[in-house]
Amino acid sequence: MVDFDRICVEAAGDKLQRLLRKVPAAKGMYVRQWGKSLILGRKQPYGPKGEMIDDDRLKLTFVARGAFLLSARLANGRYQSTGFEGPLEGIVEVIEGMMPHYLQAWGTEPDSPPARTSGKRH
Numbered sequence: 001m002v003d004f005d006r007i008c009v010e011a012a013g014d015k016l017q018r019l020l021r022k023v024p025a026a027k028g029m030y031v032r033q034w035g036k037s038l039i040l041g042r043k044q045p046y047g048p049k050g051e052m053i054d055d056d057r058l059k060l061t062f063v064a065r066g067a068f069l070l071s072a073r074l075a076n077g078r079y080q081s082t083g084f085e086g087p088l089e090g091i092v093e094v095i096e097g098m099m100p101h102y103l104q105a106w107g108t109e110p111d112s113p114p115a116r117t118s119g120k121r122h
Helices: 004-020 088-098
Strands: 030-034 037-046 051-064 067-073 079-086
Touching: 004 030, 004 037, 004 051, 004 088, 051 088, 067 088, 079 088
Parallel strands: none
Antiparallel strands: 030 037, 037 051, 051 067, 067 079
């Protein structure tokens, strides 16, 4: 049986990637499908050797034909709904206008979260 929702989400992932290319702060971000959701993130250095790992930041959950619900990943690793729902174009506008810190690499802004390391603190 064909799951049309998953097919719609897959097509939306391609569209989302194209929309993000137009946002300078989103350069280098990835979009991947996870079930009926799209995950946005970027590779970030981690650990004492600075290995690059996936740092998932935002989740767009498919709610209806062409509409997604935007959730942001919190420091505890859980996603919390932002309350924004709509088409991809509108979601990208919200992210770019109200949540640009989620697009940039950590460490590029003075108030960005500290880099995660496995080393001891002094």
